[in-house]
Amino acid sequence: MSQHQLQQLFEFEAGREGFFGEFGGAYIPEILHETIAELTTVFNAAHKDPAFWQSYIDLMSTYSCRPTPISYCDNLSALYGVQIYLKREDLNQTGAHKINNVMGQGLLVKRMGKKRVIAETGAGQHGVATATMAAKMGFDCTIYMGAEDVERQRPNVFWMEQLGAEVVVVEDGARTLKDAINSAMRDWAGSMSDTHYVLGTVCGPHPFPLMVTWFQSIIGQEAREQMLTQVGALPKRIYACVGGGSNASGIFCGFLDDEGVELVAVEAGGLGLDSHQHAARIASDDAEIGVAQGYKTYFIQDKEGQMQDTHSISAGLDYIGVGPILARLHQQGRVRFEAATDNEVIDAFRVLVKNEGIIAALESTHAVAQALKEAPQLNQTDKILINLSGRGDKDIFTIADALQDKKWNEFLKNKAKNL
Amino acid sequence: MLNEYLKQKLDGESLLLMTHCVVGYPSLDANWRMLACMQKAGVSLVELQLPFSEPIADGPVFVKANQAALKQGLRWHEYFDFMAKAAREFDIPLLFMGYYNSVFCMGQDNFCERLKTAGAHGYIIADLPPEEATELDNHAQSQGLDSIHLMTPTSTDARLKDIARNASGFIYCVARKGVTGSKTELDAGISRYIERCRAVTQLPVALGFGIKTPEDISILKGHVDIAIIGTACLEAWEHGGEGKYMQFLQSLHQATLA
Ligand SMILES: Cc1ncc(COP(=O)(O)O)c(C=O)c1O
Numbered sequence: 001m002s003q004h005q006l007q008q009l010f011e012f013e014a015g016r017e018g019f020f021g022e023f024g025g026a027y028i029p030e031i032l033h034e035t036i037a038e039l040t041t042v043f044n045a046a047h048k049d050p051a052f053w054q055s056y057i058d059l060m061s062t063y064s065c066r067p068t069p070i071s072y073c074d075n076l077s078a079l080y081g082v083q084i085y086l087k088r089e090d091l092n093q094t095g096a097h098k099i100n101n102v103m104g105q106g107l108l109v110k111r112m113g114k115k116r117v118i119a120e121t122g123a124g125q126h127g128v129a130t131a132t133m134a135a136k137m138g139f140d141c142t143i144y145m146g147a148e149d150v151e152r153q154r155p156n157v158f159w160m161e162q163l164g165a166e167v168v169v170v171e172d173g174a175r176t177l178k179d180a181i182n183s184a185m186r187d188w189a190g191s192m193s194d195t196h197y198v199l200g201t202v203c204g205p206h207p208f209p210l211m212v213t214w215f216q217s218i219i220g221q222e223a224r225e226q227m228l229t230q231v232g233a234l235p236k237r238i239y240a241c242v243g244g245g246s247n248a249s250g251i252f253c254g255f256l257d258d259e260g261v262e263l264v265a266v267e268a269g270g271l272g273l274d275s276h277q278h279a280a281r282i283a284s285d286d287a288e289i290g291v292a293q294g295y296k297t298y299f300i301q302d303k304e305g306q307m308q309d310t311h312s313i314s315a316g317l318d319y320i321g322v323g324p325i326l327a328r329l330h331q332q333g334r335v336r337f338e339a340a341t342d343n344e345v346i347d348a349f350r351v352l353v354k355n356e357g358i359i360a361a362l363e364s365t366h367a368v369a370q371a372l373k374e375a376p377q378l379n380q381t382d383k384i385l386i387n388l389s390g391r392g393d394k395d396i397f398t399i400a401d402a403l404q405d406k407k408w409n410e411f412l413k414n415k416a417k418n419l
Numbered sequence: 420m421l422n423e424y425l426k427q428k429l430d431g432e433s434l435l436l437m438t439h440c441v442v443g444y445p446s447l448d449a450n451w452r453m454l455a456c457m458q459k460a461g462v463s464l465v466e467l468q469l470p471f472s473e474p475i476a477d478g479p480v481f482v483k484a485n486q487a488a489l490k491q492g493l494r495w496h497e498y499f500d501f502m503a504k505a506a507r508e509f510d511i512p513l514l515f516m517g518y519y520n521s522v523f524c525m526g527q528d529n530f531c532e533r534l535k536t537a538g539a540h541g542y543i544i545a546d547l548p549p550e551e552a553t554e555l556d557n558h559a560q561s562q563g564l565d566s567i568h569l570m571t572p573t574s575t576d577a578r579l580k581d582i583a584r585n586a587s588g589f590i591y592c593v594a595r596k597g598v599t600g601s602k603t604e605l606d607a608g609i610s611r612y613i614e615r616c617r618a619v620t621q622l623p624v625a626l627g628f629g630i631k632t633p634e635d636i637s638i639l640k641g642h643v644d645i646a647i648i649g650t651a652c653l654e655a656w657e658h659g660g661e662g663k664y665m666q667f668l669q670s671l672h673q674a675t676l677a
Contacts, residue, residue: 025551026548031573033578192573291519292472293475294475301524305524305525306472
């Protein structure tokens, strides 16, 4: 297995632990220092312990359908003139890659002997995954979710509550993912002696970016092997959507050593980069390097460092910052950043569902949209791999709305009338 | 520098008060009147918070205040203009309080320059750990600015030593886990904690987070040098305006003497 560069991420210069180039770090209120130190110690020990990774693989193969397959899209490939493969993270337990990170952190929580987990959630996928882990592993669970996201993703709120989690609706700030992260950090600052914060993406203070990347690297490790054994070649390009960047980091990490494989990260282009209503931290000129939520990276902020509102049709990509490891890989020219707009995503959603019978999450569909846009640049025999990070059932309200589906609206009206 | 000023003050008074304003909330005019009350009531130090959109160390009252100040359009130049004006008008030493992104985006040199020009005495940065602060601290201290570091009850003794290393002015001891705002139970644990902090520093020691009443102040006497009251002051203003605010500050100051 080729994992040289993934391992290199773990090697820091003296005094620069947690930094990837200039990005990352742990900019936290002092009260959290000891908890973060404890987590770092437990994580480092787990990383060095092959038995830990094996227990993780075993858990994921019996509880979450791992390894998830890669699917060849014969219809789309014929239509677009390029060989298209999907890594099917949508087939995971709870319907997205988020469960990988969560189950891994759950195993660490057991090692730390803590009894309660908290998490932020945007789309609700990470919240559902965390609530699922808590139910299975026997932890108390509180999920913080922005009020605007609660409106967009009510079904996931329902499931979190069924799973036994308390869902706290966050009314601060922009009432989205970033505000949910702030609230979770505040909870943690008071509760850390028995509580672990299950951060849902490759952001926040060290060791989260590295730890979440490590757990998600299961995607890339499987995908590389599957491409070699089932397809007989590595892909020319890999596409993944980027909210905080965990599914992208996960799949990219399997291929960092393969210089011939181009890695394409797709951010939320929202209403278009010129509209400034998007969440493209690297693909647009609207972001600057800053420090917030515990780490240094590109943030969508103004000249005085105040975070600006972001926009995306997908709650899971609607976030101000981007993982520090991805920011570094971008700076090194290893990952190319692009953006897909809301409209491109809706079009790609229809193409994928009609031709391949796959209902993709709107987040994941950003990667599909970008791949389809770039297909004309490639040859018939070129292979591309798209990380299909999650399934789209949760998006039924948003998608029906975007498609202006009259029958769905009538159904909702009738439902409401009968309440 | 502040250390000298505080030691002098502590010759006459056994416990000093430090209070807090979120600049721009409820308005610059209200902040001005708050400062006038502080001066009259005998406050010894004040933190002027530069609002930030992601105040992770703050509780609900200050979160709301940060947001409202930004919504009303508070920018750096207004913050520093206000600070400069306040430094000219009042005798209470002023401290910058805020989050690291503001400093980072301003640039460290520019930040120190602006603090000096405005007449501030130092800074408290809620999310800058000491190991990341070294460069800023050295630069600031060479210019006569104090860098106030935070100690916490969860810090190990080794960590307390690290925190003390580049600290100047005084030490800000966080009274408990959590964020600003909710009440702290002052018990025997606190005095053991303060002893641990004193063991690593000669600087005056301040205690903050959840100090709310004159009774709290009385308990702190003899343990710490400075009591920090933040949220409770703003709450007094919000509930009863300037009159209540003044009364509250006076009751706190009274408790330091009794
Ligand atoms: C299906 C899906 N894909 C992608 C994301 C974005 O997160 P990340 O960039 O960490 O993969 C989310 C976040 O909620 C998601 O639910």
